[in-house]
Amino acid sequence: MKIAIIIPAHNEEQFIRLTLDSLASQSFLVSxxxxxDDNSTDATFEIASSYSTYLPIQVVQTSSSAQNIPGSKVINAFNFGLSQISIKDFDIICKYDADLIFTSNYIEVLVSRFRESEKTGMVAGHCTIEKNGSWEIENQNNPDHIRGALKAYRKECFEQIGGLRPSIGWDTIDEMLARFYGWEVVTIPDLHVKHLKPTGAAYNSKSKYLQGEAFFKMRYGWWLTFITAAKMAWNKKQIKLxxxxxxxxxxxxxKNLAHLVTKEQGQFIRNYRWHGIKSKLGLSPRN
Structure with a gap:
């Protein structure tokens, strides 16, 4: 399998060397x-460029807002990187953050899971963060959710879902649309990646309303929005959210903002979410 990895990076001089070192040591080499480099003001570009001797790497620069607005900034950078390749030349497209440390067999295990079934559309391990000297699974709502830092797509799945939306909620929409079209989303519980910056650590305070906006764009409806908001706030230990x-x-x-999914897709997302809620309450089996 031919794999393309796109890494959006904004002021990542502290971590990107560790990420690229771990990719250079993979037992299955990427293509x-x-x-x-998205508007960095530090040495991100120079550090990444220094790996051209060790990796099949291309470093490009783009410019966007210095504020880390969830969704739009990172996906616009990703899409710029995507425009530098011909998707048809690859089997797997990955969107990875610039602050990850991969185990040396990570890509090899990833490829093996994709090869198990042609209906496998997305695969990832789990992000871990350091707490009190040990690495723990990063808090997440569902064990079948792939973190935005760690996405890998079969090319056909990526194309069918229409790529990634530059909006908060993109890393839920991609999975839901993959399932809507019949693809399997696979997470590997014991395949861990060290995530050096917790998810959302750099988000601007002006972004606090955007999560609710994402619920609207995904057609959640009022009750599902409230339940999901309460759950996320509880997990983050911030009830004010x-x-x-x-x-x-x-x-x-x-504002009557445009939805990011069709009515049919929205109905599928609601049904999936409600099924998950009922299953956790013991009201229905989850298949």
Whole structure:
């Protein structure tokens, strides 16, 4: 399998060397790595460029806002990197963050899972973060969710879902659309990647309403929005996020923002989410 990895990077001089070192030591070598230096003001570009001797790497530069607005900044950078390759030349397309440390067999295990079934559309391990000197699974809502830092797509799946949307919620929409089209989303519990910066650590405070906006764009509806907001706030131990998320939904509704999924896709997403909630409450079996 031919694998292309695209790494959006903004001021990652502290971590990107560790990420590229771990990719250079893989037992299954990738065909192409593109680092997108997105408006960095540090040595990210120079560090990444120094790996041209060791890796099939291309480093490109683009310019966007210095603020880390969830979804739009990173995906715009990813899409710029994507434009540098011909997708038809690859079997697997990966979007990885620039602050990850991969085990040496990570790509090999990834490829083996893709080869197990032609219906496998997405595969990943789990992100871990350091807490009190040990590495623990990064908090997430569902064990079948792939973190935005760690995405890998079969080319056909990636094309069918229409690529990645430059909007908060992109890393949920991609999985839901993959399932909608009949693809399997596979997570590997014992395949761990060290995530050096917790998810959302650099988000600007102005982004607090965007999660609710994402719920609206995915056609969650009021009750599912409230339940999901409460769950996320509880997991983050920040109850104040509930009214922020709900207000974000209200603002999006008031502005009549465009949805990112069709009505049929939205119905599928709601059904999937409600099934998961009922299953956890013991009200229905989860297949």
């Amino acid at each position: 192409k790595i593109i680092v997108v 509930i009214p922020d998320y709900v207000k974000g939904y209200q603002l999006a509704q008031k």
